[in-house]
Amino acid sequence: MRTEPLLAEADALLARGRAHNAERLLAPFVGREPENVGAWHRMARARLDLDDPAGALLAAQAAWHLDPYGAESLFWLSRSRSRLGDHAEAIAAAAAACREDPGNPRLHNRLAEAQLAAGLPTDAAEGLRCVVDLARYDADLHVTFGLALFAVGRPLSAREALGRALAIDFGHTGARAALKKFDRAMSTAIDAASLALAADEFAESLRIHPGQHGPRRPGPAREALGHVARVALVWFLAAIAGVGVLEATGLLTAPSSLYLSLFCAAGTAGCVSTLARPPR
Incomplete structure (x- = not known):
């Protein structure tokens, strides 16, 4: 597979929150082409999104060893270090990235984030x-x-x-x-x-x-589950309201078991939606 299309696909997966798919795509590629710095950058990002800062650090270090003065390599090294609580190293890497590319606001933002985390x-x-x-x-x-x-x-x-x-x-x-x-x-x-x-x-x-990785991001499966539960909750509530209206107008005689089933289903959907919500 050609390099640029694969990295573009990894970027698209990461942008859609599908870090697991991006990691699976990149793992065999970096095995075949371990000298590809850009692939290691994306691997570091994917692992951070998957709440695997130790794995992200390994990827970031691989990129940094290949490109020790690259601002992007230093950026991911700093982010991984911050997530692991290695603040002196995170700040040093971010400061080095700012020196390499002083006009890049993203790097100054990383340095400030590292300082806040410290x-x-x-x-x-x-x-x-x-x-x-x-x-x-x-x-x-x-x-x-x-x-x-x-x-x-x-x-x-x-x-x-x-x-x-x-x-x-x-x-x-x-x-x-x-x-x-x-x-x-x-x-x-x-x-x-x-x-x-x-x-x-x-x-x-x-x-x-x-030892504290910071706020855990919900995975794509959890996000999808939460979305389905929220949609289901809306439909169950609408069904309860609809049955009530039909019964009030005399067009339908609903057994109490129907109401009980709808309320139970709505309650279950509400609980799932709450549990799947990302932590604050």
């Missing part, structure tokens, strides 16, 4: 202060800047940063998730002392401790 929100906020002015078009960067600002006790500036992210990309899921986190954190802040405590707790929530 419990260094002040470093993250200071490091992004100038970068966000130069990369006003990058929504991800503004979201990370907002997280850092909130973690150092500047909630108004944090919301402004997220507002800029949403102005760039109105549907940005990271920005909207961050706003919900801000609201939860601020629900206990009534004065300066409680605001400082809320900021400290928020900063702690962003940290990744060694």
Whole structure:
């Protein structure tokens, strides 16, 4: 198989959240062509999406050994290290990537994420202060800047940063998730002392401790199950309402067992939908 079509297919699978399929596609390829740096990058991403940071680190290290000064190799090495709680190494790799490609906002964003995961929100906020002015078009960067600002006790500036992210990309899921986190954190802040405590707790929530892989992403099977359960719940509720209307108009006499079955089915669908929901 030619290299470019295979890597493009892996990219498409990863973009659709099918990391397992991407890993299965890439595994035999990197076995045949272990010198292909791009394939190792994608393998690292797939394994991170599958919540396998140790496997991702092996892939990232393979890429880094082949391309020790490549910004992309350093990026995936940093992400893998962060997920494993190896913060000094993660920050060093991200900083090296920024030196190799100083104009790339994605790399500065990775460095700030690594600093937040290490419990260094002040470093993250200071490091992004100038970068966000130069990369006003990058929504991800503004979201990370907002997280850092909130973690150092500047909630108004944090919301402004997220507002800029949403102005760039109105549907940005990271920005909207961050706003919900801000609201939860601020629900206990009534004065300066409680605001400082809320900021400290928020900063702690962003940290990744060694052995703690960080927020687990739901796999594609779990996402599909949740979607089916939500759709089924809507249909069961609609059926209950429809039977009720028909019975009220005299067009149908429904036995109580029908209602019981529909309510049980709706309850089951609701439970499955809740259990399949990604953790916050």
